[in-house]
Each structure stands twice: as structure tokens, then as C-alpha cells.
Amino acid sequence: MAPTSSRWKRGLFAARSIRAGEQIVRIPHELVLTAEKLDDCVKKLLSTEYDWCPLTLLILAEQHKGEASRWAPYVSCLPSFGDHHSTIFWGKExxxxxxxxxxxxxxxxxxxxxxxxxxxxxxxxxSCPHVFGEDISLFQFAHAYATVVSRAWNGALSSEISMRPFVDFCNHDPVSHATVSHDTCKDATIIAERDYTKGEEVFISYGKRSNAVLAVDYGFVLPNNLSDQAELWMEIPWNDPLREKKLELMRAFNMPTLQNADGTESGELPVILEEVLDSADWEDGVVLPQARAFSRIICLDSLEDIESMIQESDTLQAPLAYQPRKDVAKETRAMNFLLEMIQESITSHEQALLMLQSAPDHINKIRRGMAEAVLDGELRVLENSRGWLKDCLPNGQEQV
Structure with missing residues (x-):
């Protein structure tokens, strides 16, 4: 294996032919970067409540050492300022x-x-200038933080977060079955899942990641990403006379909404939509379950209606609101409410894409392409959800 440039700027390529099942990377545990390798001065002062922060500080400390760092060859290859396109570095425009x-x-x-x-x-x-130098700015900290988030894994036998030099130069391919694993010595390894010819780039899978997640965590996106998702921000309105009863109902059935800073319930919940490719999924009721359930609760219009829903749930021995209402008119109203929300989101995405097409020339081309991929992917999921919902409406009773 040899690190070199790729369409992702960095990647690992086969230096010779590789056969499926062959171990292609092995990183000894002692070379793995973990929080335990921080200077004692830092460890004594640092809280244990953080996930990414300790490794961020370790990267900053090793960068300060320069060539004296044990990991200098690796650290020198990490993304430099301006090379990371995570959306946390994007401007307002x-x-x-x-x-x-x-x-x-x-x-x-x-x-x-x-x-x-x-x-x-x-x-x-x-308090540790001998470790970090005179000062670390928020921007420097954020850059190191983003580098860690995009390259670290959970540990082999614990929740320990670590960075494996060389291994993290492998780029992501969602159809690859190769992943980073560990042997009994905690050494990080990659096993080839197929044959590679000399000069071919070797990929691994980072897992199922939507383009929104990839854009924030890794600073890249994938065209036609089958793991794309969309999000609906649903809420029980403040002026709903049944708001407290509905919130109580959701708490009782383990569907609490997000909390405000003061600990009170906001009545809001981000609901995730995923693309449906198999009609059997819809028939089994596993498609948009949370969105459909929340819509049924939002559309409850009386105390008697609330009691009726609870009785329906008890009769069917099903989670509250996760089955269609017996009253066809009430079910139609709830699904049309959800359709309206999806359509509003579709319109917002279409308008954003139009705005992107007329974006000024000074907008970074890479980020323009990333934004387009995120919008396209979410729009595809939203349109897919709209299609399935329309098909499931009783007697096609879609509101005009």
C-alpha cells in the first residue's frame, strides 16, 4: 500500500496486486494516537467528559513539536488550513x-x-505552554477538532476514541465491505474484501452516512448517495388547546419532544425520513413510522379523540399512534397534514437549488458541488416519501 493523491486529494493505492482476504494494513497498537498519550500536565487538568477534545489537544501538541514528534510523518500529512471543507468552515453566504x-x-x-x-x-x-506553545486560537482548535472527527474510530475493546496513522488515508466507498478491525493485540488491520490491481485505490466503508453527515463530519459528499435522509421539524403548536395533554401522552409512550434550555418540553421533534425502495416496507408499516405517528398525535382534536387513540393502541397491542386510525377521515387528515409538511420542505429545497444555480462566481466550487449534492439527495428522499404517502391515502383522498 502507498499513500498518494486521489480525487479526494489523499488516498491509499495498491503498490502491487492484492488478493481478496489478504491483510493489507496493520498498525501496531503502540502507534495509535489515544488520549492516554497526552502530556501528564494536560491529563491532570483535563476533564474526562469529552469525546473528541482530548485527541484534538494531542494533535495540537504533536503539531507544536514539529519534527520532534514521534508521529511527525503522519501529522505533516494531515489536512492543512483551507483543505478541510467541513461545513463548520463555510461562510454565511x-x-x-x-x-x-x-x-x-x-x-x-x-x-x-x-x-x-x-x-x-x-x-x-x-497552563501548559511547553506542550502547546504560547496560544491556540479557536480556529486552530476547530481545525484540529474537525481533523479528529473525520479520522478517528472507537477503540477495539472499549469506547476509547483513537486515530490510526496510515489507516485513515483510506477513502470511503459505501459499497465496500472492508472496514477497520482489530486483532487480539489491539492492532488495527484492514483485510481486502476483493482483488486489487497494482495502482488501484483501496477503499473502506465508513458505514451508512448521509451526505448531510458527510458534509459536516468529513468535508465531502457522494453523488446519488443511497444513505441520504431528509428531516422534518415537527412540533405541537403552542396555541394548541390540547398541547399539554399531547405532550403528556408522548411522554407516557416514550416519545418525548426536545427540551428547552430551562428543562421544559419544546413540543418539537426532528423526524428523519429515508428513501423507500421496496413496497413491502410500506405494507409492513415500517416506512416513516415516527413522522406518521407524530402527525396522528398533532391532529388529535379532542379529549375523546385522545382516549380513542389510546384504546385503538391497546386493542391492536401496538405502540401508540403507529397504526392507522380506524376513523378514515381522521387518518386522511393526519396523512394530508404530513404531506403538506413534506411539500413545504420540497419547495424549500427546490428554491435553494435555484438559488445555487445563480450563485456568484466567487463561491467555492467544491462547496457549491457539496451543497448541490446535499440538496439533491434530500429532495430525492422527500419526493419519494411524498409518493408513498399519496399512494397510501384512503381512496386517494389527497387535499388539493
Whole structure:
């Protein structure tokens, strides 16, 4: 195996022919970067509540060492400033194209997380100048943080997060069955799942990742990503006279909505939609289960209706609201409500794509392409969900 450039800028290529089943990478455990390898000065001061922060600090410490670092050859190959296209580094003008997508919320959440963790460890950094140098800016911290998130794995025999030099140069192919595994010595290994010819790039799978997740966590996207998802932001309105009863109902049946900062329930819940490719999935009721259930609850219009839904659930011995209402009119109303939400999201995505087509020339071409892939993927899922919902309406009773 040899690291070199690829369409992803970095990748691992076969230096010779490789046969399926052959071990192509093996990284001894002692060369793996873990939080335990932080300077004792840092470990004594650092809280244990973080996931990515300790490795972020380790990368910053090794970068400060320069050629004196044990991992200098590896650290010197990590993405430099400007090479990382995670959406956390996008400007307001670039992010505007993603406002209707999961990536937009994910970006805001990741930025807040990084900022909070940076503020919590600034004193640790300033207390150990021999480890980090004079100062580490928020931007430097964010860049190292993004590098760790895009390259780290959970440990072999624990929840320990670590980075495996060389292994993380393998790029992602969703159809690959090759993954990073570990032997009894905790050494990181990759086994070829197929034959490779000399010079061919070797891929592994990072798992099922939507383009929204790939854009935030890794800084790239895939065309026609079959793992794409869409998100509907559903809520029980504040002016709903049955709001408290509905929230109580959702809590009782293990469907609580998100909490506000003060601990109260927001009545809001982001609901994930996935593409349906098999009609049997729809017939089995496993398609859009949460979105359909939440719509039925939102559309409850009286205390008697709430009691009726509970009785229907008890009779069918099914989770609350996860089965169609016996009253065809009420079921039709709930599904049309969901259809309206999906259509609104479709319209938002179509408008964003039109805006992207007329984007000014100074918008980064890579990020423009990423935004288009995220929008296209989510739009495909939304249109797919709309089609299935229309087909399931009793007697085709779609509202006009």
C-alpha cells in the first residue's frame, strides 16, 4: 500500500496486486494516537467528559513539536488550513444554500460544541505552554477538532476514541465491505474484501452516512448517495388547546419532544425520513413510522379523540399512534397534514437549488458541488416519501 493523491486529494493505492482476504494494513497498537498519550500536565487538568477534545489537544501538541514528534510523518500529512471543507468552515453566504437541510442544523450544533469545548480547555492550554506553545486560537482548535472527527474510530475493546496513522488515508466507498478491525493485540488491520490491481485505490466503508453527515463530519459528499435522509421539524403548536395533554401522552409512550434550555418540553421533534425502495416496507408499516405517528398525535382534536387513540393502541397491542386510525377521515387528515409538511420542505429545497444555480462566481466550487449534492439527495428522499404517502391515502383522498 502507498499513500498518494486521489480525487479526494489523499488516498491509499495498491503498490502491487492484492488478493481478496489478504491483510493489507496493520498498525501496531503502540502507534495509535489515544488520549492516554497526552502530556501528564494536560491529563491532570483535563476533564474526562469529552469525546473528541482530548485527541484534538494531542494533535495540537504533536503539531507544536514539529519534527520532534514521534508521529511527525503522519501529522505533516494531515489536512492543512483551507483543505478541510467541513461545513463548520463555510461562510454565511455558502451556508445559506443549506438552510433547509439537516447539514445546516448539524453545522450549528457542531460549531457550538467546538466553541464550548474550546472555552472549557483554554485554561488547560495556557497552563501548559511547553506542550502547546504560547496560544491556540479557536480556529486552530476547530481545525484540529474537525481533523479528529473525520479520522478517528472507537477503540477495539472499549469506547476509547483513537486515530490510526496510515489507516485513515483510506477513502470511503459505501459499497465496500472492508472496514477497520482489530486483532487480539489491539492492532488495527484492514483485510481486502476483493482483488486489487497494482495502482488501484483501496477503499473502506465508513458505514451508512448521509451526505448531510458527510458534509459536516468529513468535508465531502457522494453523488446519488443511497444513505441520504431528509428531516422534518415537527412540533405541537403552542396555541394548541390540547398541547399539554399531547405532550403528556408522548411522554407516557416514550416519545418525548426536545427540551428547552430551562428543562421544559419544546413540543418539537426532528423526524428523519429515508428513501423507500421496496413496497413491502410500506405494507409492513415500517416506512416513516415516527413522522406518521407524530402527525396522528398533532391532529388529535379532542379529549375523546385522545382516549380513542389510546384504546385503538391497546386493542391492536401496538405502540401508540403507529397504526392507522380506524376513523378514515381522521387518518386522511393526519396523512394530508404530513404531506403538506413534506411539500413545504420540497419547495424549500427546490428554491435553494435555484438559488445555487445563480450563485456568484466567487463561491467555492467544491462547496457549491457539496451543497448541490446535499440538496439533491434530500429532495430525492422527500419526493419519494411524498409518493408513498399519496399512494397510501384512503381512496386517494389527497387535499388539493
Amino acid at each position: 455558502e451556508l445559506k444554500f443549506l438552510e433547509c437541510t439537516r447539514a445546516f442544523r448539524g453545522t450549528a450544533e457542531r460549531r457550538e460544541m467546538i466553541s464550548d469545548e474550546y472555552n472549557s480547555v483554554k485554561d488547560v492550554i495556557s
